[in-house]
Amino acid sequence: MTDTEKTARPDPAASPDAPMTTPAGADAFAGFAIDFSRDEGVAGAGVAVASTPAAGVPGSASAESGGRTEAKVLIIGSGPAGLTAAIYAARADLAPIVLAGSAAGGQLMITSDVENYPGFPEGIQGPELMAKFREQAERFGTHIVDIDVDRVDFSRRPFRVWARGTEYRGDAVIVASGASALWLGLDSETRLRGRGVSACATCDGFFFRGEEVAVVGGGDTALEEATFLTRFATKVHLLHRRDAFRASKIMIDRAKANDKIEIRTNVEVDEVIGTAKVEGLRLRDTKTGETSQVPMGGLFIAIGYKPNTDIFRGELDVDEKGYLVVEDETRSKIDGVFIAGDVHDHRYRQAVTAAGDGCKAAIDAERWLEAMHAQEAGIGSAGATKAATA
Numbered sequence: 009m010t011d012t013e014k015t016a017r018p019d020p021a022a023s024p025d026a027p028m029t030t031p032a033g034a035d036a037f038a039g040f041a042i043d044f045s046r047d048e049g050v051a052g053a054g055v056a057v058a059s060t061p062a063a064g065v066p067g068s069a070s071a072e073s074g075g076r077t078e079a080k081v082l083i084i085g086s087g088p089a090g091l092t093a094a095i096y097a098a099r100a101d102l103a104p105i106v107l108a109g110s111a112a113g114g115q116l117m118i119t120s121d122v123e124n125y126p127g128f129p130e131g132i133q134g135p136e137l138m139a140k141f142r143e144q145a146e147r148f149g150t151h152i153v154d155i156d157v158d159r160v161d162f163s164r165r166p167f168r169v170w171a172r173g174t175e176y177r178g179d180a181v182i183v184a185s186g187a188s189a190l191w192l193g194l195d196s197e198t199r200l201r202g203r204g205v206s207a208c209a210t211c212d213g214f215f216f217r218g219e220e221v222a223v224v225g226g227g228d229t230a231l232e233e234a235t236f237l238t239r240f241a242t243k244v245h246l247l248h249r250r251d252a253f254r255a256s257k258i259m260i261d262r263a264k265a266n267d268k269i270e271i272r273t274n275v276e277v278d279e280v281i282g283t284a285k286v287e288g289l290r291l292r293d294t295k296t297g298e299t300s301q302v303p304m305g306g307l308f309i310a311i312g313y314k315p316n317t318d319i320f321r322g323e324l325d326v327d328e329k330g331y332l333v334v335e336d337e338t339r340s341k342i343d344g345v346f347i348a349g350d351v352h353d354h355r356y357r358q359a360v361t362a363a364g365d366g367c368k369a370a371i372d373a374e375r376w377l378e379a380m381h382a383q384e385a386g387i388g389s390a391g392a393t394k395a396a397t398a
């Protein structure tokens with residue numbers, strides 16, 4: 009399938025810094041027959057945006073939670089990691105609450121064809137896949153609230169998190185708040201996302217067989233993506249707005265040695281041209297200001313990701329790139345708080361790896377809770393809780 013054949017989907021209207029804070033993703037969910045009206049926090053049919061809590065009294069029943077603000081397992085995030093964790097936790101009888109965020113469904117809500125998620129030999133649309141995840145999680149008793157968590161306190165148990173003034177409590181917490189791709193911020197780029205504009209070469213490179221594509225960026229990721237794309241594209245234009253690349257020398261040398269890669273410095277994308285799909289780019293010379301137009305079949309933005317970790321600063325450790333640090337598989341430095349998916353993983357960044365992480369986090373949480381209860385009942389040793397997830 010070529011990118012031309014990608015199915016139209018709702019425009020994800022988003023700013024470059026917060027590309028997924030739109031309920032457009034939730035709208036797309038509704039298109040796949042998930043009844044959001046079951047959630048009392050839904051503002052209107054098909055729009056999965058939580059209403060303002062009735063009282064906002066900590067610990068009180070809120071409109072969004074359907075009366076439930078306490079859970080054995082509280083999950084933050086509803087991408088592949090969060091919803092897989094929910095499926096496993098719900099099937100372990102832990103009746104989880106998922107605080108889904110305003111980008112309910114996560115990053116796959118802003119892409120069209122997903123052809124590398126196992127079990128769908130014909131491929132599946134990103135929003136449709138996430139609607140299935142959600143339906144499966146709800147089927148086993150997960151309660152999902154489409155709301156952003158704005159504060160957390162993991163200093164004592166039960167752990168507490170707040171969303172629009174409502175306090176939620178969990179004996180264990182799974183953090184699966186993902187990461188957001190950074191975009192250039194052009195209207196034309198937003199309009200053509202999933203129609204030739206992508207932020208993931210591993211995911212979408214395959215659709216550009218026989219096309220000329222451009223990659224924007226100057227770091228290792230951009231050079232890596234450009235090299236990867238030469239497997240499919242006839243030519244890859246690597247566009248960088250500065251003179252010098254931030255990327256490592258070895259990556260630059262590799263790109264320079266590749267006949268299919270044409271490196272252009274001091275150039276930026278001014279506009280993505282095309283109506284139903286990407287047809288070309290208007291480029292601007294960053295030194296002279298001159299613009300030129302070039303035909304192009306696809307545009308890959310490789311200027312970085314922002315992990316959604318701001319609310320966890322001071323509670324959980326982050327690495328130099330801002331991603332959460334895991335100590336052992338899914339464990340955080342706090343006993344009972346687990347981490348899954350792209351919020352810690354900047355290496356693989358795939359739906360299937362995030363889902364796998366969600367599964368692991370739920371199993372770890374379940375075993376940890378079990379060990380905690382045994383300990384409280386005087387069965388087993390103090391070290392049992394660590395051992396349970398080791």
Ligand SMILES: Cc1cc2nc3c(=O)[nH]c(=O)nc-3n(C[C@H](O)[C@H](O)[C@H](O)COP(=O)(O)OP(=O)(O)OC[C@H]3O[C@@H](n4cnc5c(N)ncnc54)[C@H](O)[C@@H]3O)c2cc1C
Nearest residue numbers: 085086087088089109114115157186211349350357358359
């Ligand atoms: C354009 C594009 C195309 C892609 N295509 C593919 C593909 O074809 N195949 C593939 O395997 N992968 C693909 N990926 C990668 C894949 O989407 C991610 O690896 C995967 O979604 C990560 O899952 P996650 O659950 O860790 O996080 P995310 O999907 O990022 O989900 C994060 C969740 O956390 C929530 N959240 C964030 N902050 C808060 C908060 N404060 N409170 C509550 N909730 C919060 C968000 O609302 C969201 O629900 C693509 C990515 C992009 C950007």
